[in-house]
Amino acid sequence: MCFDVVKEDVNKQWPVSERKIRDILISKLNISTDELTIERAHRAERKDPNGRPGTIVAKFQNYKLKEAVLKNKKGLKGTNIFVREDFSQRVLARRK
DSSP: OEEESOOOOSOOOHHHHHHHHHHHHHHTSOOOGGGOOEEEEEEOOOOOTTOOOOOEEEEESSHHHHHHHHHHGGGGTTTTOEEEOOOOHHHHHHHO
16 A cells, blocks of 8 residues: 655654554544554655655555555545555556
């Protein structure tokens, strides 16, 4: 999953990104803490020419959590945080 426009900190280490995703899941998406198993979360190294914060790429340990995020993503409305699936460029081009 990709989380776009999440505010960046000076410290761009994995635990910081994971904590930010965990906070979003709990506070904005109302996903309970017993099912939060994030395998990894890191910032994508792309630089946005408009100065927007980089994307956080998160991998969840189970499929049910991923589905819960997609189902509840309407809870992010008005927060300027966007959630999307992480597809390869080839898949995105084919879908276009």
